[in-house]
Amino acid sequence: MPKRVDHEERRAQIAEALIRVAGRRGLHAVGMRDVAAEAGVSLRLVQYYFETKEKLLFHGLQHLTDRFTARVGARLAATGPEPGPRATAEALLLASLPTDEEGRTFHLVYSSYAILSVTDEALASQPFVDHPDAAENALTGLLEQAREAGLTAPDIDARVEAISLLAMTATMGTSILVGQRDPESAVAVLHHHLDRIFTPGPTQAVATGRA
Amino acid sequence: MPKRVDHEERRAQIAEALIRVAGRRGLHAVGMRDVAAEAGVSLRLVQYYFETKEKLLFHGLQHLTDRFTARVGARLAATGPEPGPRATAEALLLASLPTDEEGRTFHLVYSSYAILSVTDEALASQPFVDHPDAAENALTGLLEQAREAGLTAPDIDARVEAISLLAMTATMGTSILVGQRDPESAVAVLHHHLDRIFTPGPTQAVATGRA
DNA sequence: CTCTTGATGGTACGACCGTACCATAAAAAT
DNA sequence: ATTTTTATGGTACGGTCGTACCATCAAGAG
Numbered sequence: 001m002p003k004r005v006d007h008e009e010r011r012a013q014i015a016e017a018l019i020r021v022a023g024r025r026g027l028h029a030v031g032m033r034d035v036a037a038e039a040g041v042s043l044r045l046v047q048y049y050f051e052t053k054e055k056l057l058f059h060g061l062q063h064l065t066d067r068f069t070a071r072v073g074a075r076l077a078a079t080g081p082e083p084g085p086r087a088t089a090e091a092l093l094l095a096s097l098p099t100d101e102e103g104r105t106f107h108l109v110y111s112s113y114a115i116l117s118v119t120d121e122a123l124a125s126q127p128f129v130d131h132p133d134a135a136e137n138a139l140t141g142l143l144e145q146a147r148e149a150g151l152t153a154p155d156i157d158a159r160v161e162a163i164s165l166l167a168m169t170a171t172m173g174t175s176i177l178v179g180q181r182d183p184e185s186a187v188a189v190l191h192h193h194l195d196r197i198f199t200p201g202p203t204q205a206v207a208t209g210r211a
Numbered sequence: 212m213p214k215r216v217d218h219e220e221r222r223a224q225i226a227e228a229l230i231r232v233a234g235r236r237g238l239h240a241v242g243m244r245d246v247a248a249e250a251g252v253s254l255r256l257v258q259y260y261f262e263t264k265e266k267l268l269f270h271g272l273q274h275l276t277d278r279f280t281a282r283v284g285a286r287l288a289a290t291g292p293e294p295g296p297r298a299t300a301e302a303l304l305l306a307s308l309p310t311d312e313e314g315r316t317f318h319l320v321y322s323s324y325a326i327l328s329v330t331d332e333a334l335a336s337q338p339f340v341d342h343p344d345a346a347e348n349a350l351t352g353l354l355e356q357a358r359e360a361g362l363t364a365p366d367i368d369a370r371v372e373a374i375s376l377l378a379m380t381a382t383m384g385t386s387i388l389v390g391q392r393d394p395e396s397a398v399a400v401l402h403h404h405l406d407r408i409f410t411p412g413p414t415q416a417v418a419t420g421r422a
Numbered sequence: 423c424t425c426t427t428g429a430t431g432g433t434a435c436g437a438c439c440g441t442a443c444c445a446t447a448a449a450a451a452t
Numbered sequence: 453a454t455t456t457t458t459a460t461g462g463t464a465c466g467g468t469c470g471t472a473c474c475a476t477c478a479a480g481a482g
Contacts, residue, residue, distance in 0.1 A: 003479080005429070026330030028239040031469060042431055043470095053470060108329055115322050118388045119237030128389040160403050164379050167386075167400075171378035177329045178339040189378075192371050214449075216459070242439060253461055254440095264440060 011049050014039045015063035018056065023105030027112035032056070054122050061113050061123070065131055068106050071095055085146035086198045089139060093169045093190055098176050099183045107173045136162050143197065152198050161197055165190070222260050225250045226274035229267065234316030238323035243267070265333050272324050272334070276342055279317050282306055296357035297409045300350060304380045304401055309387050310394045318384045347373050354408065363409050372408055376401070 017039035021030050032053055036043045050056035075095040079087050098104040117125040139162035146152050172186040228250035232241050243264055247254045261267035286306040290298050309315040328336040347370070354369035383397040 003429085024330070026327065028327070029330070032471090033469080044431055044433095045429085047471075048429070051471095108326070111322075111326050114385060114389060115319070115326055116237065116239070118319055119235070119240070125389045129391045132386065132391055157403065160400055163383075163400055164375070164404065167379040167382035168375050170382040170385075172374075174325060174381075175343065175378075178325055178336045180340045180343055189371055189374055192368065193375065214459085243441090244439080255461055255463095256459080258441075259459070262441095 007049065010045075011059060012063060014041070014046055014049060014056070015060050016067075018060040019064055019067075019105060019109055022060070022109045022112065027109055027116065057123060061127060064106065064109055064113070065127060068110070071102065071106070085142050085149070085151055086194060089142055089165070090190070090194060092135075092139060092142075093165055094187065096166075096169050096173060097183060097186055098173050103173075104177065108177055111174060111177075132166070135166060139166060146198065153196075156197055161193075165193060168193070218260065221256075222270060223274060225252070225257055225260055225267070226271050229271040230275055230278075230316060230320055233271070233320045233323065238320055238327065268334060272338060275317065275320055275324070276338060279321070282313065282317070296353050296360070296362055297405060300353055300376070301401070301405060303346075303350060303353075304376060305398065307377075307380050307384060308394060308397055309384050314384075315388065319388055322385060322388075343377070346377060350377060357409065364407075367408055372404075376404060379404070 014035060018030060018035045021034045021038045025034070032046050033043050035056070036046045039046070046056065050059060072092060072095045075091045076083065076088065079091045083091065095103070096107070098107040113123065114125075114128050117123045117128055136159070140159045143152065143156065143158035143161055147154065147156060147158060168189065169186075172181060172189065175181040176183055176186060225246060229241060229246045232245050232249045236245070243257050244254050246267070247257045250257070257267065261270060283303060283306045286302045287294065287299065290302045294302065306314070307318070309318040324334065325336075325339050328334045328339055350373035351370045354363065354367065354372055357363050358365065358367060358369060380397075380401065383392060383400065386392040387394055387397060
């Protein structure tokens with residue numbers, strides 16, 4: 001046989017081609033031939049690594065969420081070591097906003113999958129329950145922790161605020177995509193709410209004995 | 212010639228068939244044959260009243276927004292005569308939530324159009340700029356008016372709050388569609404923010420000399 | 423050195439989809 | 453009464469799409 005090839009690597013390569021063409025022409029318009037051409041392989045190869053289009057689409061979603069999680073992590077890491085709760089929350093939210101090309105593709109394709117999953121039961125809508133739930137729980141925990149550290153208004157409802165922030169971010173992302181809103185405006189709205197939630201307070205509570 | 216027929220009426224009939232099947236099987240999956248069957252007419256008739264599928268889709272969007280506007284108006288009227296700013300805002304927001312079958316279809320199909328318009332330039336994304344802008348301006352005006360009447364916290368930023376409320380409503384609508392959130396939870400979040408914005412205040416400022 | 427097996431190419435099939443073409447019945451215009 | 457126009461039906465064409473089938477080449481296994 002020819003050189004043994006790493007299946008997962010090939011599948012990742014093809015999945016990324018799928019995401020690229022979906023970001024360019026829309027998820028509804030991607031065919032297996034388009035994916036093959038974008039990945040630089042033959043149609044037969046796409047069939048070989050993903051038997052059916054349904055499985056290809058499913059893996060594409062999985063790959064997309066993985067890449068997005070990595071992106072958020074990178075953004076978080078880029079805010080410097082040991083970021084405070086507010087900086088963490090801000091990085092989390094801003095990473096979801098389509099401000100660059102990668103973010104644009106993420107938001108568009110992920111939204112396409114979400115809408116698609118409402119009517120196509122083949123595409124399990126499980127990811128659209130689990131993934132947002134995880135984000136919501138993470139942000140809720142962050143806000144609770146900040147509140148207990150005295151960094152927020154003392155009477156905030158952490159979960160409600162987490163839901164609200166994530167929800168606003170998602171819709172404003174779509175607004176940016178369709179050209180209704182510019183990114184700066186969206187960021188300003190988010191800052192408004194973060195300012196409302198996080199009080200100026202005792203200016204860094206831990207590890208920095210009052211600068 | 213046979214009985215003269217009202218073209219606009221027939222077009223409306225077909226457009227509603229389009230919306231129904233799009234709500235059932237997804238906008239990406241609707242073909243002209245499906246629309247024809249759903250409307251109870253022949254494929255040729257759909258071609259006759261809408262030359263091309265592109266024009267059919269465009270008119271479908273137009274019809275959808277019209278019907279949605281009517282729905283919001285009906286909800287508003289149902290809140291009784293002379294509703295206060297808070298009741299008005301609440302009716303506006305709740306009407307957009309997919310709590311009944313009609314709302315579900317509205318939200319799903321409208322979202323599908325929005326996502327579609329990002330990549331298919333044929334579908335003018337103009338409606339996705341104009342229509343949300345109008346809603347945002349209306350709600351902003353409502354909040355400003357309420358603030359000047361002393362019904363809200365005196366320092367609210369009307370536009371930012373309007374944007375936030377509408378954005379939260381939209382995303383939570385999608386969350387309901389995919390089964391991540393139940394309608395009651397979404398309503399609770401909206402109430403939380405309405406409670407934050409609208410102060411109990413002087414309990415009706417006008418026309419009711421202190422109950 | 424065979425022989426199996428994994429990786430890949432090419433291509434054809436059946437189904438569907440949007441559109442175009444041709445036909446026809448019936449009301450209105452002449 | 454004839455002719456034009458309008459509404460409608462049926463159907464066929466060209467393209468595309470997902471999938472299945474068949475072939476081939478090369479690297480390990482025996």
